[in-house]
Amino acid sequence: MQAILEPWPWYICGPLIAIIMFTLIYFGKTFGMSSNLRTFCTIAGAGKKVKFFDFDWKAQRWNLTVVAGAIIGGFIAHFYLSAPTNIDLNPDTIKTLSSLGFENAGQSLLPAELYSWDTILSFKGLAILIIGGFLVGFGTRYAGGCTSGHAITGLSSLQLPSLIAVIGFFLGGLIMIHLLFPIIFG
């Protein structure tokens, strides 16, 4: 039981994620979380104005159900399957984060410096979350998939477009962390 409550090692989680992808393919569907963003736009009525959103969203109900399950799974894992432990980050990472103004790194899933309500009530804090979310939403649809659709499903099925997209994910991530973070948080 103790092993369940502790963080699970990567060599357990990676294969489990592959089995989740495989299960959805076995069910005749696919593993792609970002498609739900498009579905939500359609449900909100975006299809009346923009052709890209003009599709029968009811065919995507299965994927919205996966989303509902994911929220429940997050709740179960966090409140019932986790002993309070810090994330075992590299000490160098903690040191660099401290120099950027991020204290208590790894003591929660998300940094208070970005996600606490105090931060969000400041203009800069709110702007960071909005810009971050916007780039994720725009980029994932432009690239036709996210970590689940490209990095896991696309690479597992040896698709070149997914490899290019994943290279893009890393290009963007490296630019953000190494070039932009010192400017944004410096």
Next chain:
Amino acid sequence: MIKYLKFLFVGIIFGIVLVKSEAVSWYRIYEMFKFESFHMYGIIGTAVITGIILLLISKRYKNINGGLMTVPKKDRGFIRYITGGTIFGLGWALSGACPGPMYILIGTGAFSVIIVILAALLGTYIYGLLKDKLPH
């Protein structure tokens, strides 16, 4: 309703695995892009290797509906994948949340992530609006 139960179950397992793997943590994403831990590379690497094997083995088996086990083929192209991917990566590293974890984090009680989701919906909408004007 019953036919949706299996998807709910898959979603629950997905949420649990991503929390227990710490892949939903902003810190793990930051550490990955700093190349200071093997953790995230281990998760993605073993997921892809397991995925390749499972998909290869399953080629001769049928899915639950009696059809072929097929993975949707991505369209050919380069610009959309590298540009879209880079834009996604910028947002992923900044917010620490990709489109699966952003929902899972709500379940962990991090309600402020809803702001990220709303902004992601706006980004998706703007892409739909500009789709025909963008190079693909």
